[in-house]
Amino acid sequence: MKIGVVTFPGSLDDADARRAAAVAGAEPVALWHADADLHGVDAVVLPGGFSYGDYLRAGAISRFAPVMETIIKKAGEGLPVLGICNGFQVLCESHLLPGALIKNHHRKFLCKDQPLRIENNRTAWTSDYDANHEITIVLKNQDGSYVADEATLDRLEGEGRVVARYLGENPNGSYRDIAGISNERGNVVGLMPHPEHCVETLTGPTTDGLGFFTSVLKAVVAS
Amino acid sequence: MARVVVDVMLKPEILDPQGKAVHGAFGRLGFDGVADVRQGKRFEITLDGEATEERVAEIRKAADTLLANPVIEDYTLHVEDAQ
Helix, strand or coil: CEEEEEECCCECCHHHHHHHHHHCCCEEEEEECCCCCCCCCCEEEECCECHHHHCCCCCCCHHHCHHHHHHHHHHHCCCCEEEECHHHHHHHHCCCCCCEEECCCCCCCEEEEEEEEECCCCCCCCCCCCCCEEEEEEEEECCCEEECCHHHHHHHHHCCCEEEEECCCCCCCCHHHEEEEECCCCCEEEECCEHHHCCCCCCCCCCCCHHHHHHHHHHHHHC | CEEEEEEEEECCCCCCHHHHHHHHHHHHCCCCCCCCCCCEEEEEEECCCCCCHHHHHHHHHHHHHHHCCCCCEEEEEEEEECC
16 A cells, blocks of 8 residues: 655655655655656645745645646546645645635744544545544644635535534634535545644654544555 | 736635735834735736737636636736837
């Protein structure tokens, strides 16, 4: 079972995502933005960072990288894809997920341990969590405020596609406290907080993030 | 040579934290009577030759796919004569 992690110019968390994949028991594979070949991986992580310096809009230029053409096509065929932070922004810019991420409403970069509720444990990336499982993982971002029009938000809620929601005070102005969403099929998930930083107690506040990576292992084996 | 100008603005219903920060600075500097500030982006695209209908249509396509995100932004486009 291979989990590919894409490195864009300006990715920061690609090494941690590969490490998390290994801790979960998968073989991590480094993918390069300019290489359209996915090298036979069974799932893909788009990591956090500031790809292309967040120029134009966060994720706007990465979305046109050669590797993204293949990922967009394969995601449509069911390939599990997790976009974390900047990766979530890339997924929205790619229209694999609805809505967009804009600057935090308080305009400051944020870095904290953030409690969340996993509201949908039927996606490829969350099946190892219990329904309404409360977890604490790292949240660190500049453009973390999830926005979409009312009709889109209602549809996401109605279809159970809000994967994770912030608990306590809203940290970044995200509409309806949304921390993560999925596509209709549940193979593509975007998440603003960082599960890959929370797989070992030496460096993270918890190991609550590991479930994202163990979930996709099971999803791939089951398919 | 002709120039195509694309102005991109966040949709009115989307919060603009940068505009809010600028608005705050207006107040601190004593520029009174300002109700609101919204910040946008301006792209000046210089063409190799004339701004034919076909080429402007191409730039419009670029604005739709790259320069603006229609989920959160609106844009206007106009052609200018470059000096």
